[in-house]
Amino acid sequence: MRNALLFPGTFPMARFFTLLTAAAVLVSTRISSPAQGSLTPPGAPGPLFKTLAQVEPRFPISTYGTNLTRSGSYYLTTNLVSAGNATNTDGISIGVDNVTIDFNGFAVINAAGDDTQSDGVAFVAHEDITIRNGTIRGCYRGILGSGICAGILVENMRLSSNYFRGLSLNLTTGSPGGVIRNNLVYGTGGTTVGAADQEVYGIEANGASFTIENNSVSDVAGKGNSGGYGVYTKLSADAFVVNNRVSRANIGIRMNGPNEFRDNITSNCDTNYIAGLNIGNNN
Numbered sequence: 001m002r003n004a005l006l007f008p009g010t011f012p013m014a015r016f017f018t019l020l021t022a023a024a025v026l027v028s029t030r031i032s033s034p035a036q037g038s039l040t041p042p043g044a045p046g047p048l049f050k051t052l053a054q055v056e057p058r059f060p061i062s063t064y065g066t067n068l069t070r071s072g073s074y075y076l077t078t079n080l081v082s083a084g085n086a087t088n089t090d091g092i093s094i095g096v097d098n099v100t101i102d103f104n105g106f107a108v109i110n111a112a113g114d115d116t117q118s119d120g121v122a123f124v125a126h127e128d129i130t131i132r133n134g135t136i137r138g139c140y141r142g143i144l145g146s147g148i149c150a151g152i153l154v155e156n157m158r159l160s161s162n163y164f165r166g167l168s169l170n171l172t173t174g175s176p177g178g179v180i181r182n183n184l185v186y187g188t189g190g191t192t193v194g195a196a197d198q199e200v201y202g203i204e205a206n207g208a209s210f211t212i213e214n215n216s217v218s219d220v221a222g223k224g225n226s227g228g229y230g231v232y233t234k235l236s237a238d239a240f241v242v243n244n245r246v247s248r249a250n251i252g253i254r255m256n257g258p259n260e261f262r263d264n265i266t267s268n269c270d271t272n273y274i275a276g277l278n279i280g281n282n283n
Contacts, residue, residue, distance in 0.1 A: 061101070064108070065089045071098040076106040076134065087112045091139065094123035103134020103157070110138040114163050114192045119144045132156050140191065141165040149207070152178030159183065163191035164200060166217070171207035173235050180205065180212045189221030189228055197224035202249065203231045210239040220249040227251050230269070233259050233276075241276070 058073040064080040080091055091108035092101065101121065108120045120136030123129055125147030135158040136142040142159035145152055149171050159166040166185035171177060185202040202217035212231060220228035230246030233239040233255045241261040246252040252266035255276030262279045266272040273282065 058102070061092065064091055066091075067093045067095055068099055068101075069095045071096050073100045073102070075102040075104045077104070079106050080108045082110045082112060082118065084111050086110060086118055087116045088118060090119045090122045091136070092121045094121065094126060094129060097127045097129075099123075099126070099128075100130040100132075102132055105134060107135035107137060108139070109135075110140075112138070114190050116140050116163065117193055120159075120162070123149070125149060127151050129153070130155075134158070135160065137161050139163070140193065141168050142185075143167045143169075145169045145171060148172045148175050150176040150178070154183060155179070155181050157183045159185045159188075159202075161187040163189065164193070164198070165204055166202045166220075168201065168204040169207065169210070170204060170234070173206065173208075174237070175207040177205060177207035177210035177236070177239070180210065181214050183215045185215065185217045187219050189219075189223065191223060195224075197226045198222070199226045200228045201232045201234075202229065202246070204229075204234055205232070205236050205239060206234045208237045208239075210236055211242070212239065212244065213242040214244065216245045217249070218245075218247045222250055227270075229254055230266070233257070 058075050060077045061074050062077045064082045110116050110118050112118060117140045119141045120139040120143055121131055122144045126149060128151040130153040131143060132155045137160045139162045141164055142162040143154060152169055154167060166188045169177060180203060188202050189200045200220055200222045202220045203212060203215060205212060217230040220230055222228040227250035229251045230249040231241060231244055231253045235256055236259060237257040239259040241253060241264060243263040245265045246269060247267040250270045251274060252269040252272045253261060253264060254274040255261060260277045260279050262281055264282045
C-alpha cells in the first residue's frame with residue numbers, strides 16, 4: 001500500500017532503491033576514473049598565422065640609387081625619384097644573379113635632364129634577372145644589361161622618354177639572351193651626351209636566342225644624322241621577333257645574323273624592315 005501511495009501506477013519501492021544504488025555506483029566510478037590527459041599546457045600558444053615573409057618572401061625597395069647585393073625577390077613600395085643632379089647614379093643596380101624586381105606599378109624617374117648618364121635598372125654579367133610591372137622614365141637607358149648574361153626576362157614595363165635606349169640588353173656576343181615581351185617603349189631620344197651623330201634604339205638585343213614579342217615601340221629619334229630604330233637585334237643570332245608594333249621611327253625593325261620575324265606591324269617608318277628572315281605576315 002505504501003509503495004502504491006509513493007509511486008502510484010509505477011514500479012514498487014524495492015525497484016526504486018535498486019536503481020538509486022546503481023546510479024550512485026556509476027557516479028562514483030566516473031569521479032574516481034583517471035583524467036584523459038594532463039591539464040597543464042605543453043607551452044605558450046604558437047601563432048595561428050603565417051608572417052608576411054612566409055606568405056610572400058620579398059624585399060622592399062624604397063630609395064633611388066639602391067644596389068641589390070642579395071639574390072631574391074624585390075618589390076617597389078613607392079616611386080623612386082632621383083635628385084635633380086643625379087647624372088651618374090642608376091636608379092637600381094643589380095650586383096648578383098637570381099634577382100626578380102616587381103615594380104608593383106611604381107616608377108623609377110630620373111630628373112637630371114637630357115645630359116644624364118644614369119640608367120633606370122642596370123646589371124653586368126648576371127644570370128636569371130627578371131624585371132616587370134612598372135615604369136622607367138627620364139634615364140639615359142631605361143634598362144641596361146651587358147656582359148655575359150643568360151635567362152633575362154623583361155615584361156610589362158613602360159619605358160618612356162629615355163634619352164639613348166629604351167631597353168638595351170647589349171650582351172656579349174653569343175650569350176644566351178632571354179625574353180622581352182609585352183612592353184611599351186616610346187619617346188626614346190634626345191640625349192646631349194657623346195658624339196653629335198648616334199643611333200638610338202627603342203629595344204636593342206645583342207646576344208643569342210632572344211625572343212622579342214608583343215611589344216609596342218613608337219617615337220624613336222636618332223641623334224644628329226643617325227637613325228632611330230624601333231627594334232634592333234644587333235649582332236644577335238637565333239632571335240625571334242614576333243607580333244611587335246613599331247611606329248614613327250627611321251627604321252622599324254632591323255636584324256643582323258640568322259634571325260626570324262613574323263606577324264609584326266610597322267607604321268610611319270622611313271624603312272620598315274632590314275635583313276632577317278621574313279617568315280610571314282609582316283606589314
